[in-house]
Amino acid sequence: MTDTSSNQGSLSTAELEDLVASTDTGGRTPDNKSIAIFMAAVALIWSLWQIWIASPLPYLIGTGVFSGREARPIHLGFSIFLAFLAYPALKTSPRHRIPFTDWILAIVGSLCALYIFIADSSLINSIFGTRLSDRPGNPGSFDIIVASIGIVMLLEATRRALGPPLMVVAIVFLGYTFLGPYAPGFLAWKGASFGAVADHQWLSSEGVFGIALGVSTGLVFLFVLFGALLDKAGAGNYFIKVAFSLMGHMRGGPAKAAVVASGMTGLISGSSIANVVTTGTFTIPMMKRVGFSPEKSGAVEVASSVNGQIMPPVMGAAAFLMVEYVDISYFEVVKHAFIPAIISYIALVYIVHLEAMKSNMEGLPRAVQPKPTKLALLSMGITISAILAIGGAIYYLFMLFQMLGTNLNQLIAVLIVFALQAVLVFGVKKQITDEQKLLGVVSTGGIVLCNLVIGAFGVFFLVGFITEMAGPVFAPWVIGALIILAYVALVAICAKVPDLVMDDPNAPVTALPEPRPTILAGLHFLLPVGVLIWCLMIERLSPELSAFWAVALMIFILLTQRQLFAYFRKEALSGTAARGFKELIEGLISGARNMIGIGIATAAAGIIVGTVSQTGVGLVLAELVEFLSQGQILLMLIFTAILSLILGMGLPTTANYIVVSSLLAPVIVSLGQQNGLIVPLIAVHLFVFYFGIMADVTPPVGLASFAAAAVSGGDPIRTGFVAFFYSLRTAILPFLFIFNTELLLIDVTPLEGVFVFIVATAAMLLFTAGTQGYFMAKSRIWESALLILIAFTLFRPGFWMDLIVPPYEQKSATEIEAVLGSVETGTEIRLIVDGLDDVGDPLTITAILPIESDGTGAERLEALGLELLIEDDKVIIDNAAFDSPSEAAGLDFDQVIKQVLVPSDQPARELLYIPALVILGLIFLMQRRRNPSGAASSATVS
Template structure:
């Protein structure tokens, strides 16, 4: 086992907690107990308010119903009040007390946030005789004054909570709004009055109180609270221990376990920095202990923690924003985001494996006899089984329900699931008698397998139950069912000792056993299952789904201490009180975690408001088009670079709001002008991925600085190594722009499974190519060949387009004739000359799906187009149906149709897999021979 010298410049646990606090929850810790209690009570009130407005209770009792605008005002008021109390103004500002100025700023900020609610209330109307909603776009002097003060308060709170970057960007956009008419011609705009700008930014739902803050209010808070409650209950430590028990014995085991643990923690965490410190304090010292340098250990943790932000269902709150911006159901967002995130994590595990092979590392030892090879394979299979099962089936579960419409089919499905579970149990019980290690692995595998298979059976069983009981009775029956399930799981888990948080600085001599570790916290999975059920099967709103999951988590926090003590035969005195205290602590922690997110979404609203008011997005598109000279790859590269720059120093939520508002329209418009039709969700995923990469990229990669603080390594070097490890994440956005199969768009179940295996293999090959190590150290030409193989597997259509063009180009005058000869639902590519929003000539590319109709003209009309032929014989657009398919794809008046592309019969693009796999086989044989020769020489 290799042992590197470690750097002693690591931070203490107290310093690390202060780092997280100063970044996520506020670095001030007043010594005055009354002030601490006040802050805690305000945070608790915020959590209670958010749970209340997310619940169905206000509508049931007819009281406490808040409009969306009112809820946003209250949400921001809480965030501003706590931000000024929790975050010191400067590094030299007092940490142990709250200065009088901060108390004043907190009160003024909260009142300004509440002003839109107060000014539009019936009470104010009764005094002054006018409401805010009765004077749209006509603010009075009080409105303007409060708006100015409110924006100043928000910018200062942003500086304190998130640092200068977001505040600086917001100020730049405000300055552009005011001074835009005097800017250079390339970026100039007509301008707006001071009052008009304040009205747009503060008083109505265009700027600060826009979509971003609405998503934070309605959705993000509940998910952050859910994660905080899970962590307070012990689920965070449970996820880490499970990951180490499963992965720790492999080569570079602690690093692989760090990847898996960070992935699981990322499911419930909205902060990459908190993720780094939470798992990193445990994983980084162990990675260094088995041979990783301080920089590489920190880089692995950074890469895996930042990847947690692309992992559904939360995605650093970006998933909920995508629902609003892309206007598709939440289920679809998660479906599209899941496969790239899983592939990226698998590739990161492989990177760790390659690093371990380079250094000839060994895994940590497991208690009991050593494992034979066949049980190593079983362990790997059982570790990957949940991933494969989820990729192959979870997101098609609702489609499978369409097949199981009859009661007989559902009963048959339940019986089949029970049979499979019995088979799993019998097989592993028989195998477990062979040897001790086998028993350990088999029981863990049986638990995981039964959880997966049993989940499907549970879904079917509940579906049957829903069809048998009335709508009024069903929620009570489900509540009883959840209570029974919780008690059964708690009874089962109470037979195993609680998982204790290990000291990261103490030596780890052995790994926890798989079976007891997995079984000790099975009840933590129940709220997660409920969340998935509500989101994926019941298709409830994300807010209501999070409420149900959080409500169950609240019940578990209240009762788990008492229930476990009861089942263990221990004293139950004071256990319920302990549960109440832990619940209050969890709700306070959830609110504290939301301060930065609430401030970030509000501040990002200033940028969104400026973009919508000034139209600067068109100017940015012109800049990118100028720099890229019309080449689509250069367009994507420049967009990626701008996303990295704009995302520097921003938290995930604000990061996505900024880059999506500015750069997503750039790809859509320029892509359409250059022959690339990209689905909007793919565009938003592209800019989101590169915005997230800014957390890694030096010199402002905050997660890299946090990891370096834990490891004692150099933060800049850590950032560069983490960026190199994250190349596979940077590759994915380019791939799913050109190959939307990776986003599971318009693919069947079998196609989705094939895409998963092919894309995973391609990503692993790409990883080996960029790491310079496959079976042995690669030569330069071997690395290049591996990257070429990976590219071919990812996008075989690229080579096919050179062999057989995808379209046969016909003149626009034949459009009607081609439509008449085509089959219904065939896709034609149309090139049309027109003008952009500023009157410059452009050529647009549109994909037209052939509509129903007897003749070509009928089909064109049914599609929503009216065409005319001018004196020159040109076919141009004379009319467009409202909300028609033609309008949605980009047709506009007076566009001239210059080219119609008819799809050509082509061989399947997968044929190019054959030469790619042949080249891969040649590299495998070549490297195996070189590796064998090197081994023989070493032995000699």
């Protein structure tokens, strides 16, 4: 590949670096060394302060504790100060010096942000005898002046860091606050005074300093910092090399490796643009080398990099906002998002495979030839079976010893688990030594995977044993010591293989790196990720505390890994400590600079949220969208998706999510209830989130597409459209999990969850094959249509079954007591109810009532908290008891029950899988007959 600067229609290397810097960290690099050091020092202090407030240390020593009202202004103060120093005002503004006006703006803006903290301090109270919090809703003249200047400074910082769109949207909402009486028709409202707006937007916690900025302060910063430290330690290159060593030999292997590498680097970079450049600089030239066009190679990188924001356990900033908006734990958010994210990535790998099949591409040469496809599939099957068998055996073994009830028996169970792991470790070592296949077919990778599963069981049991034996006081110290020992042991293993060096993407590739030494070279990077996942998923610690412990471990790793590698390799230790300390400082500075844009975005989005809460415009816009959709939830979802895509052309993902979810999420839930569809709030928020991540893909403004085109030399607009087409599988998933919440693992057992994952993955692959026009061979139009229809049937078999056999029998409202007395316990009945909404307009809803107790119809009515008044053929709700199932279902006084729906004896919806699979088999046979040579190879992604 030639230098990108010579590619027609692409950005030069310098312009590419400037694009990434200006988007993520600020494009200004002062020549004055003292100023550069000062900016770095401010960023460093910001990172250290964020680590301090997240740590348990302030609470232990009883000093240095910051409340949310105190921490948010400081967080925004740092963001605004660095934004004016790091981001030039205009394209023509100086990049290598900071104008005097920017210094003034930085100081004034940060002081305005800090005003809430300063005005509430004990010093101000002792001087003036009053604090800001002592006069809520009654700001003084000086308060209003500071708030007004602060909002202007924030809007200018937003324009610099994020571009004009978010600033313009915020100004429009602010203007509406003042000009409400002059707004047309249904948008008109009484308006607000200058003081009221200043107080609501800046001095209270309803606007700028609201939930969004609070999430940025308490959660997002630590996760971004964790990623920056992980990257500075070398994990980014490690993930790329591992992906290429494992997948580079497959058809279209570099593109598949790019997908996997981008998914893994999603742990490191919260920025899709930085992700594109980090992995794309290496992967895009590789993809072009095996036959991908510049546009397709850039589009694959864009689609996989943007999807990094939906990949658990470390998702984008919007995921942390969901914790606050939906009021569920982060563990629940991750659980609900897991299957759609995995399916989306699998489908993208399959898209790459189909593109390779269309062009008959080959992979890159591998140093050690892999096993034949059939043997590899057999190996995979045996490995998965072994994992399930070993995992189940260990689980029941531990349950048996736990039933015996002594700590000694639990310790014996732990020892047995690790003894089994030791046997498998010996098996790996023996296989590597004499190059024999264990059982003839099980690969080294399979044994390693079994080891990981067994190790996870062992760690789980061991931590439980230590916690019980050492008690809550000493257990953390013991566990911490074991983590350090595990880290040292992993470094000892890593030190036996050479360090990974980033290859020159322009150099010819003679062979891919060998998987074993590549994987071993960075095993210690997995430990902090494991600690983060453990704290989030197993210990159920708060996201802040989980991220703090992961960051603390990363700091320890950066300070010690160089010395440990030198020690185990018997190299000189001189200079290793200084190098590790330098990398730590650079990582802390990088993490803070990566947060500038996010801090500004969440604060500016707070202006929009504040306007919605102050004016009630959210209800007005919701009614407008509801009117346009004519009460049809599918149209409502389409309008929501379109709104997200339009806003996504200029707003970052986080701001897009805040705006759309604040306006439309409650309306979708309400409209779903009116249509008899119970839509969980988390499903709606994930729907908005998924379309929000398209912000960096959507033409013509998708910055990630421009960055990828700059590397590939392709046309940016065409790259964006191809990336958008590749991302269709991401766009279709939100519609599916709105109507099939099992995809979000809502109300399913673990076994049902496995079944849902398998079926949904197969359906998504068929949908991908249908939209790509290629399955076993090039598909005819009717074959593509049938593949999409089969995919829909696998996703929603209930849609067709409801057309064949209605799911509910209609009963008269006057029969409700008899119906309740006849249905089985555990059944859910539905009531069609007429009533009035909050503003007195007629409203029809569908209420779902679970029958959870035995008894007569009257007893069950009482258990539901429902009192009825029957007048002739009219059934009126006389009372829905407080905190009862009836109230939770949306029933209220004076509503009229029109119909009662009782579940019918509908056949299992899964029966419709049979005709769908039969049709799929016929398509398979027809396409295999047309392309017999490619059938075998296309049956697997390898």
